[in-house]
Amino acid sequence: MNNKKIIVAGLGHGGISAAALLAEAGFDVTVYEKKKEGTLGYDWTDIFAPKALEFAGIPMPPEDKFEYKEDMTFFAPTCKKGLRQHVPQDQLEIKMERRDIYEHLINHALSKGVRIEYECEVLGPIMLGNRVAGIKTAKGDVYGDLVIDACGMNSPVRSNLPEYLGIEKSAGRDDKITIFRAFFNKASDVEVEAKFKVMLFAGGKKGVSWVASEEEHTDLLVGRFEDFSKEELYEFADFLRESNPRLGTEIVRGGQFVEIPVRQPLAVMVSDGYAAIGDSAFMTVPLIGSGIANALKASRMLANAVIADKNCEFTAKTLWSYQLEYYKKVGAGLAPLACGRRALLNLTPEEIDYCFESGMITESDITMGADFDNVSKLFDGDPKDLVNKIKTLCKDPELVKKLLPCAAQIGKVVTTCAMMPKKYNKDRVLAWSKVYIYSFK
Secondary structure: OOOOOOEEEEOOOOHHHHHHHHHHHHOOOEEEOOOOOOOOOOOOOOEEEOOOHHHOOOOOOOHHHHEOOOOEEOOOOOEEEOOOOOHHHHHHOOOEHHHHHHHHHHHHHOOOOOOOOOOEEEEEEEEOOOEEEEEEOEEEEEEOEEEEEOOOOOOOOOOOOOHHHHHHHOOOHHHEEEEEEEEEEEEEOOOOOOEEEEEEOHHHOOOEEEEEEEEEEEEEEEOOOOOHHHHHHHHHHHHHHOOOEEEEEEEEEEEEEEEEEEEOOOOOOOOOOOEHHHHHOOOOOOOOOOOOHHHHHHHHHHHHHHHHHHOOOOOHHHHHHHHHHHHHHHHHHHHHHHHHHHHHHHHOHHHHHHHHHOOOHHHHHHHHOOHHHHHHHHHHHHHHHHHHHHHHOOOOOHHHHHHHHHHHHHHHHHHHHHOOOOOOOOOHHHHHHHHHHOOOO
C-alpha cells in the first residue's frame, strides 16, 4: 500500500467515490464522518444518471434497488400548458432510496480498502504554512498528505481556509434553494395525465415544486429561493391539492427542510494539500440542485489527478488538472445555467406563461435540459429555431429588457470559462477567479 495518507472530510457522494478509486490505487484512505453508521441519507428517493456510476468505476446497484424515472412534465404558473420530456431510453435517470445510494457507494468503497470513522465531526482545516496538512475533528487533529473536502455546501474545511488561498468560503442566500420534501398519503385513485408534474412559480410563488403520483403515495417537493415556514408550506400544499386530488394530507415519509446550493461551480477547487468535491465545490445543477451524478464524475477526475502525481506532492499545481477537466466536461456547461436561474427569478409569472404558451420554450428544450451528462448542449441548437425564438421574444419588449442582460452575462461567463488557465500559476489563477466571480455579479 502507498504510505501517503489521504483524508476524506465528510461522506459526500463524490468523496466516498474518490476514496474508493484512490484506495484501489494503493493509497491509505480514511473518511471522517460526523453521523452514525447507517444514518446517512434522507428518508426519500433521489434521481441521477446511471452512466455516472460507470464513469466512477462503480457497479450498477441490484435491480431491485432502483427503477427508471418517469419523464417529467413542466408547467408554467397557470398550470394550463404542460411540456413533457421525451428522454431516450439510454439517457433515463434512475430513482433510488437515498439511503440505498449511500449503502451502495459505501460498500463499494469498503471493498476497496477504504476506512470510515463515523461519529467524528470535522471542525476545520489544519494549516502548515500555505498547505492544508490535515483536519481538526471533535476527536482530535488528524494529519495527512491530501485532504479531500466532501463536507457539503457549508463545509467547515472550506469556510475556514485562509483568505489568501482565494477559495470562496460560502454560498450567498441567492445561491441556495430551501427544499421541503415529503411523501404524503394517496388521497384518491383518480387517474392523472402527468404523473410527474414540475411547476414553476405555482401560485405566484418564486420557486420550483413537483407533485409525483406514485402507487402508494404522492411525492411533494417545494423549493423556494427564500426561507419559508411550515405554515406557509401547509397553505401552499392546500393550494396544490385543488389541482392534484391524489395529494393527501398525512405525511408518511420525509417531511424535512434542507438547503441545496444552486450556483456556479467553485472558482478555485484546489490548493496545496486540498481539493473540494461535490457540494463542497458547488457542483449541483443550478436550476434544480441535482448533484449526485456530477460528484461521481468528479471523483474519477480527481482520482486521475492524484494518481498522475508520481511524486505525491498533491499541490495546487499537480491537482489543477482535476479542476481543468471538470470545467471542460461539466462545469463550463453548468456555469451559464446559474445566469439563467437568476434571470428566471427576475421574471413575472405572466412572463413565464408567455414563454411556455408562445413556443419560446418547447418540449424539445425541456428534453434537452434533462441530459445533465451534456449540459453544454443547452447552448447549441438549430440556428433557424433560435431566430424564431428571438422573433417571439421581441413581441414582448419588457421581456426583452429582462433577458438581454442575461444573454450578455451568459456570453461573458462562457468566454471566461474558456479562458481558465491551462497550467497552474497562482497569480494567473487568482486573477482569473476574480474575473469569473465578478462575471456573475
